[in-house]
Amino acid sequence: MFVRAFSLRDFRSWDALSLDLRPGCTVFVGPNGHGKTNVLEALGYLSTLSSHRVSSDAPLIRTGTGQAFAGATVVNAGRELTVDVELIEGKSNKARINRSPTRRPREILGILQTVLFAPEDLSLVRGDPGDRRRYLDELLTSRIPRMAAVRADYDRVLRQRSALLKTAGGALRRVSRSGASASEDGASALATLEVWDGHLAAHGAQLLAGRLQLVHDLAPHLAESYRSLAPESRPASIRYRSSLGSSLPPEFSDPSRNPAQDDVAFLEERFLHELSVMRSKEIERGVCLVGPHRDDLELQLGDTPAKGFASHGESWSFALSLRLGAFALLRADGSDPVLMLDDVFAELDRRRRSALARVAVDAEQVLITAAVPEDVPAELDAVRFGVEARDTDRGRISQITDKSEELPDDGGS
Ligand SMILES: Nc1ncnc2c1ncn2[C@@H]1O[C@H](COP(=O)(O)OP(=O)(O)OP(=O)(O)O)[C@@H](O)[C@H]1O
Numbered sequence: 001m002f003v004r005a006f007s008l009r010d011f012r013s014w015d016a017l018s019l020d021l022r023p024g025c026t027v028f029v030g031p032n033g034h035g036k037t038n039v040l041e042a043l044g045y046l047s048t049l050s051s052h053r054v055s056s057d058a059p060l061i062r063t064g065t066g067q068a069f070a071g072a073t074v075v076n077a078g079r080e081l082t083v084d085v086e087l088i089e090g091k092s093n094k095a096r097i098n099r100s101p102t103r104r105p106r107e108i109l110g111i112l113q114t115v116l117f118a119p120e121d122l123s124l125v126r127g128d129p130g131d132r133r134r135y136l137d138e139l140l141t142s143r144i145p146r147m148a149a150v151r152a153d154y155d156r157v158l159r160q161r162s163a164l165l166k167t168a169g170g171a172l173r174r175v176s177r178s179g180a181s182a183s184e185d186g187a188s189a190l191a192t193l194e195v196w197d198g199h200l201a202a203h204g205a206q207l208l209a210g211r212l213q214l215v216h217d218l219a220p221h222l223a224e225s226y227r228s229l230a231p232e233s234r235p236a237s238i239r240y241r242s243s244l245g246s247s248l249p250p251e252f253s254d255p256s257r258n259p260a261q262d263d264v265a266f267l268e269e270r271f272l273h274e275l276s277v278m279r280s281k282e283i284e285r286g287v288c289l290v291g292p293h294r295d296d297l298e299l300q301l302g303d304t305p306a307k308g309f310a311s312h313g314e315s316w317s318f319a320l321s322l323r324l325g326a327f328a329l330l331r332a333d334g335s336d337p338v339l340m341l342d343d344v345f346a347e348l349d350r351r352r353r354s355a356l357a358r359v360a361v362d363a364e365q366v367l368i369t370a371a372v373p374e375d376v377p378a379e380l381d382a383v384r385f386g387v388e389a390r391d392t393d394r395g396r397i398s399q400i401t402d403k404s405e406e407l408p409d410d411g412g413s
Contacts, residue, residue: 001076001113001335002365003043009069010062011087012038013389013398025360025380027368030387035398036369039387040116040340042070043367046083047114047338048138049093049105057087064395066090074112076335083108106152110145113330113337117323117344117356124322125306125315129296136297139326140214143333147210154203158293161196164189165286172283197275204291205268208242211292212252212259215240219255221332222325229324229355230317234302243294247274317352320344324359336364345375353377 008017013035028036041051041060051060061068071084085105086094095105102108123131141148165172168189219238226236239255242248247270251257274290275282282289299306299318306318330337339360345353345368357377360366370376373384386401 001074001338003072003112003338003367004075004080005073006039006043007069007071008039008042010065011042011068011070012060012062013396014038014042015062015394015397017398017400019385019400021365021367022383023365025366025368025382027370027373027376027381027384028387029370029373029376029384030401032371034387034389036387037118037342038398040118040342040367040369043072043112043338043340044114044116046070046072046085046108047112047142049085049109050138052116052118052120057093058089061087061089062395072112076111081111083111106141106145106148109141109148110143113142113335114340115323115327115330115337116340116342117320118342119344119347121319121323122315124319125299125310129294132297132299133292133295135322135326136211136214139218139329140210142330142337143214144210147207150203150206150210154200154207154292157196157199157203158288158291161193161200162288164193164196165282165288168193169283169286197272200288200291201268201271201275205264205271207292208244208267208271208295209259209263211295212240212263215255215297216257216259218325218329221328222321225324225328226317226321228358229321229352230314233314233317234304236306236318236321237300239298239300241296241298243290243292244270244274247271247277313349316347320348320352320356324356327359327363339363339366341366341368343369343371343375345370345377 002023003021006017006019006021008014011017017039028039030036037053041053044050044052045060051057054060066089068087069084071082073080073082082096082098084096084099085108088094093105095102095108097108097111124135137147137151141151171189172193215238222238223236226233237255240253242253244267248267252267271290278289288294301310301314301318306315310318327337327339341356341360345356348356354377357380360368361379366380368376368380373381383403383405385403387398388401389396389398
């Protein structure tokens with residue numbers, strides 16, 4: 001797929017941007033801090049409804065304005081769809097598909113598939129499990145958009161069950177200690193908790209089954225990507241680590257296990273079992289200790305965990321492999337996602353640079369940012385936009401300063 005047209009209004013440092021793009025490579029070049037990443041971030045937002053840099057939407061709205069807009073026309077196998085999102089300060093966001101409002105913004109997920117590789121990605125290897133869960137869930141919803149609703153339901157139940165564990169903690173503690181002779185208050189809190197256990201296990205099992213399937217499908221692409229980036233290094237592998245602990249048979253964490261039709265029902269039953277095992281601990285601590293929100297994606301180099309042991313270069317290769325593996329998986333599903341590379345060539349050594357360039361040159365559309373054009377491998381430097389921020393009476397605003405291109409034989413756009 002590729003983005004044919006793209007526009008922004010009051011998004012980060014852009015007050016207005018309207019660009020026609022085409023398949024192949026496009027490079028945004030400009031000094032540091034002038035607004036290049038903001039362009040990729042906006043496209044990433046249309047793809048995932050989140051930013052790779054911040055966890056809330058407020059910083060995406062241009063300072064001094066209350067509303068931001070991002071829209072793109074996406075061409076996938078000859079079929080065109082337009083998606084846009086309006087971010088409104090203090091209110092729910094609005095999204096449209098072909099200019100018709102959607103009931104929920106998440107209905108646009110899956111229309112624009114992107115894979116973004118950015119300097120922040122080192123945290124996939126070195127950061128907290130939350131960074132890796134986010135990576136998995138974004139890829140999962142990009143492949144299977146209905147998983148966004150599963151994820152939202154799970155998060156809602158998790159919040160409610162966590163609040164119950166906190167507020168009813170006292171009564172539940174008494175029940176947990178004294179069992180059947182509990183007070184009325186305690187017994188009703190415990191009954192309520194059991195209802196929430198059921199909801200948590202039902203949604204959690206679907207999310208867990210989705211992630212296990214994803215890791216199964218992704219593992220060979222990840223291993224292959226790492227091999228091509230660092231052939232002399234130990235082999236890279238991934239493995240899902242579930243907080244269901246010993247309630248989950250070990251073969252479920254083995255990425256080579258073929259997921260089965262009845263996995264969700266089995267996982268739901270195991271989930272409920274682990275909740276009963278952990279009941280008193282959860283009540284004691286007042287937090288939800290079981291579920292996909294506590295899981296992790298283990299990254300291994302040979303027999304060693306990458307986190308804490310991988311060198312700087314190995315960590316970069318692993319992070320890049322996670323992205324290139326995601327790209328290869330989405331491609332294997334049937335359509336190239338838009339590949340976005342945010343100022344990463346300067347960080348890579350010569351071999352990794354050319355390995356990345358080999359993948360990029362072959363992708364349907366690649367959008368690249370760079371502070372200096374020399375950082376971009378020559379074979380990727382096709383259409384080039386200059387980006388510069390200027391001080392105006394409306395604040396510091398990013399602008400496209402120039403466009404240069406090496407036109408392909410057919411003349412391009
Ligand atoms: N909400 C906002 N409103 C206005 N300007 C913003 C907002 N958020 C960020 N900016 C501005 O955007 C600029 C940063 O843009 P961006 O991150 O795209 O830079 P960049 O060109 O990619 O830089 P680098 O090469 O260092 O990565 C900064 O000048 C910052 O002040």
